[in-house]
């Protein structure tokens with residue numbers, strides 16, 4: 001009998017000890033100091049000295065989903081939108097890589113149609129490989145030759161001399177004629193492709209990009225519901241020599257255009273984003289007053305009506321007429337970004353902080369939950385490890401002039 005009592009009291013003692021230790025452990029867990037990154041980021045303070053966002057990058061914070069109504073799969077009819085890629089036949093495998101990522105994180109649930117554009121017909125191999133990468137509809141489209149051709153006002157001798165001058169200045173791709181054509185096409189021609197006229201919104205996708213975290217809501221309805229016209233993830237400085245005369249040409253356009261009653265520059269535009277010289281004064285100097293900061297356009301989710309508007313088209317035609325797409329190497333990224341930062345309300349431009357993305361060598365990596373983002377895309381990662389690339393990040397300018405939004 002005594003033996004039995006002894007056994008019971010030992011068990012009670014064990015149980016008591018177990019319960020006490022567990023309670024202490026859970027108390028310690030619950031009361032542990034929360035990381036300062038567990039809530040939304042504090043109001044943005046522009047770093048002094050360098051543009052480094054180390055320690056204050058909004059991507060380090062677990063800011064949760066965007067505010068307002070979000071539309072999840074099957075909750076609403078699809079928006080008038082397409083996933084869009086200008087791509088070469090030789091890039092089929094790289095395109096499939098991007099597609100599989102975007103399908104996995106987003107489109108398997110939504111089923112938005114894909115549109116592929118090319119200046120030569122897509123071959124059977126490209127079609128076969130890309131068809132196998134999605135259940136969604138795909139259109140394979142040839143670009144009308146007159147949209148792609150080098151305009152007749154471009155002088156071949158000046159073009160040749162300019163290409164080699166830029167090459168000597170180290171401007172990447174300056175001697176590749178097709179690269180100039182591609183930049184011009186993406187700057188102002190693409191929304192007029194006959195196959196795109198029926199769409200309002202596009203999500204631009206390039207071959208060989210990566211998407212990491214799940215995107216649970218519809219980004220097109222997100223833009224439409226909030227009167228947003230453009231979404232980006234990464235903002236970078238450009239090589240000043242590639243755009244040396246772009247800003248003066250933009251100023252000439254602004255001086256020459258008579259728009260009627262509406263103000264040409266939007267009263268709530270982020271002009272300072274374009275003219276800033278705080279972090280890289282030599283860039284602003286060498287690009288004749290343009291900071292060279294731009295939304296990196298290999299990722300864009302946007303409203304084609306902005307690029308189809310009479311004002312944007314007048315701006316594009318002016319730039320095109322000046323020859324700078326060929327005599328310099330103006331990219332569609334600065335051309336889009338300048339127009340957006342002049343003609344649009346800055347509140348209409350959205351930073352998709354929650355889309356985890358990589359186009360070599362840069363990243364946009366959010367903190368998706370309290371355990372941090374997945375493997376390769378850890379919160380706040382910006383480059384592939386090359387420290388010299390860190391200074392190419394100009395998001396600090398955008399946050400300063402337009403807010404984090």
Ligand SMILES: Nc1nc2c(ncn2[C@@H]2O[C@H](COP(=O)(O)OP(=O)(O)OP(=O)(O)O)[C@@H](O)[C@H]2O)c(=O)[nH]1
Pocket residue numbers: 085086087088089091117118119120178179182205206207298360
């Ligand atoms: N059809 C077609 N697509 C092109 C051509 N040149 C470029 N592209 C596409 O245009 C987009 C931009 O070209 P990229 O070569 O990626 O240019 P980039 O992003 O500035 O350069 P990288 O850093 O090398 O990726 C990609 O989607 C390419 O597939 C071309 O001559 N024909």
Ligand SMILES: [Mg+2]
Pocket residue numbers: 206298359
């Ligand atoms: Mg690219």
